[in-house]
Amino acid sequence: MHCPVCGHDCVTDARALLTELPGRFAPCPDCTGLVYDKQSPPPDIDAAEPCPSCGKRFIDEVFADIYRVMVGEGDLSGAEPLAAAGTPLIHPGHSLQRAPYLPSRSLVLLSRSVGDRAAARLVAEVPEVRGVVRTGAGTPGISDTDAAPMMYTLLAGCDVRADVFSTRRGPVVVYKQQSALHVEFPRGRNEKILALEREIGRCRPRTFVDACSGAGTLGIAAARAGVPHVICNDAWYAAACWTACNLQVNRESLGIEEVTIHRSYDDLRSRPVAQDPLLVATAAGREEVHVYQGDLRLLPAVLPPEIDLSALDLFEKADTGKVGRITRAWQARVGGVIFIP
Incomplete structure (x- = not known):
């Protein structure tokens, strides 16, 4: 389906998205991944490559890669904790029992600190990143029709992503442009x-x-x-x-x-x-x-x-x-x- 933001096929029908959902963020037998302390800088080691068998990578490894790019462009000093890089939103969002292994183009980054140069590099160099959004004070949208609207800034890539919500009659799939609408991530x-x-x-x-x-x-x-x-x-x-x-x-x-x-x-x-x-x-x-x-x-x-x-x-x-x-x-x-x- 034509994406109104980037013009590509970012939007798929619910059946296709739900069919691949059960294994989308699960590791294959060959996957490995290090768990990092989110309240400390990542360790000074080489970034892990995506799994050669399934192409996925553990989210902490991906975020360490994001952090290093932002340090390289001066958006972070290198002394901040890993969590300072921003907020990761997976695509599609749904309730998970454990931290995900990310396939290509499955993460939208929301960050107060990221700049234009780092955003362009993240989309070009980090395969899991589909879009980078610079956040600000407030929440995207409007509080009333006479109030000034609020939007975040899409710096690179596409920030269209889906969430999957459970209902008694079955799941519903809700797409949104994350720089223009508030986060409503599915929980249990x-x-x-x-x-x-x-x-x-x-x-x-x-x-x-x-x-x-x-x-x-x-x-x-x-x-x-x-x-x-x-x-x-x-x-x-x-x-x-x-x-x-x-x-x-x-x-x-x-x-x-x-x-x-x-x-x-x-x-x-x-x-x-x-x-x-x-x-x-x-x-x-x-x-x-x-x-x-x-x-x-x-x-x-x-x-x-x-x-x-x-x-x-x-x-x-x-x-x-x-x-x-x-x-x-x-x-x-x-x-x-x-x-x-």
Whole structure:
């Protein structure tokens, strides 16, 4: 599938990705790897080469390689601990029982310290690195439609990666551009999905609205659970774009016959924060799904009547006053059962 960030085939359908997942990060009988102390600099030894049999390398060896490149370019002094190089995000992300052995192009590096020259070298010289992102203060996305959007900087390669989340009906695959959307790495339990499944079990909804959809995890999980009509919305362009993309990725397991994309990635990026809801994508089949980009406070104008269940996963849940105002307004205009994941 065409990747909107780099133009290559970074995005594959869920079936293909899940088929190779069980052994993707497992060592072969010939693999070896040293475990390094993350709170100390790596030892002054030559970097291990990928396994000649399977091409994988233990993650600590890969990170030591990353660290040495950053020291060579002056981004680190060599006195910092190994963990100072940054945060590794594997592709695809899923719950692991032990540290992974990485195949080629399976890691996106998030780092506050990395510079342009080191990033280019990492993608060119470290075979496991698929993309390098320089992070900053805050979290990618928006806290409100009148707030300045926040993005990290993709320095080299491609930062599109997938996460695999478990649901009662089976796994869902969620792709995202990591410089534009927050990290939501899968663990053994996903409390938001569990909350959604509890509400679906209680309400038996025919229509579900995820008013702050992010990359579409809850909406796709609701469709996977058999909710006939799902509506996803987010004011942030990257969230709406990747929700639409993830409908295509998961279409087989969702029983979707066709996904129609109404707005391209470049079109959405040209207006990164939307007010009035704009239809981004529609999906038809066993389930019907609509994806919008817009302010959730204006979304009721385009919603069908009799919404049974809504999720309001607001970015800043700590602001209880704001959450209360939005929830009361939604209840008055839309009705149905509301829950905050």
